[in-house]
Amino acid sequence: VKRTIYLNPPADFSFYHTVNSHGWYDLSPFEFDEAKCTLSITFISDNGAPTKVSVSESEGRLKLTLFEESVSAVRAKASVRHILRLDDDFAGFYELASGLKGLNWAVKAKAGRLLRSPTVFEDLVKTICTTNCSWNLTRSMVSNLVEKLGERAGDGVIAFPTPGTMAAVDESFYREEIRSGYRSGYFVELARKVADGELDPENWLDPEIPIAELRRQIMSVKGVGLYAAENLLKLVGRYDGLALDSWLRARFYEKHNRGRKCTDLKIEKHYQRFGEWRGLAIWLDMTESWFESKAQ
DNA sequence: GCGTCCAGGTCTACC
């Protein structure tokens, strides 16, 4: 039995720009129906059951459709708040970015919220899946994780696998079934540490943890280097790293360096003025063209 | 059809 509930987003929220903020909407178990502008999210409910909620916009409110009876409205709202970053505050960034070329569009469009998964663990694994490979391979590894290892409900809903489930299979499973190559050992080690309670990625959402300590913890995960750590840091609300990767560098060369390569230091200097917001500044500057012809 | 390169990098070994 379907249920519909509503959620009031903050005034500076744009559903469209949040969903399309980066490639995450394209990774399983997210499903995005572009024509209907509806995002389906899947997470593990409090009773341990995988549950699906679809989210769309309706007259300025967020309309949540719940498909499982077991999930409470409170829990569904909390997950959506987390995934769409409804409680994040961007006033400081908008103040810095207002009127600036490359960024003013974001202020006007209310962009800046980077879509995230229901858990930090899921975002961490997905981020490792983005390293040193094409986006196609990232998508393939993630959908293999969900299809072959995900948590299944009776009605066909599948959520991203839990640390415990991921820890229960060995490296050869990842190599052969997930096709994750040398990352396979990283997944086994990470999943075991989280399942054993030795590491708690969800704790990284705590804004009180000093950035240096947080970065140290994240980079202690095998397979997570500077790019992956800074990317995950953005997803837990810390934007002081640029998270440079081949895509971002190429876009910077194109937009700000006449198509010629330059050092990372030059890129760093370009965004220095944005201080603790620089990671968001480069991302929005580099993705401006995604939204140029799509007035929303 | 086969070799090489490289994508939303990171680790290890050795200066």
Add this chain to the structure above:
DNA sequence: GGTAGACCTGGACGC
């Protein structure tokens, strides 16, 4: 603390 070389996969490209 800085940097070659190795590392899975699969699609693109040159020959």
